[in-house]
Amino acid sequence: MSATITRQIVRIDEDLCNGCGLCVSPCAEGAIEIVDGKAKVIREELCDGAGFCLGVCPTGALTLEMREAVPFDHDAAEPIIAEKKANYLAQHCFRCGVSEDDRPLLPVRTGGDSTWVCTKCIPALIHG
Ligand code: SF4
Secondary structure, three states: OOOOEEEEEEEEOOOOOOOOOOOOOOOOOOOEEEEOOEEEEOOHHHOOOOOOOHHHOOOOOEEEEEEEEOOOOHHHHHHHHHHHHHOOOOOEOOOOOOEOOOOOEEEEEEOOEEEEEEOOOHHHHHHO
């Protein structure tokens, strides 16, 4: 077991989590799984604390916190990232349908849904 350090890591509020699983796939390192109907950081060393999962959570159950945890382990995450890439499914902008292969997408909450929007459509969302 590695020594712990103070670092940023994902926090999951189990009271708010409804077990929908939307946070599982945005985590390239495979740190989050659904266990007994709730999202869990199954191995702290796989969570890099980047927070890409936060934007897709429909209930606000995911936040980032600074606390003692084992360091992020690049070597442990690498084979999981490679496996996930093999099963990669491109996401699409909910407004124009462009693929993330062609334009960067960002997670967005709109009308009670968690979805993706491309960088070209963001100004229209902001300014109407
Ligand atoms: S996206 Fe949010 S509500 Fe859904 S499983 Fe993950 S933490 Fe729970």
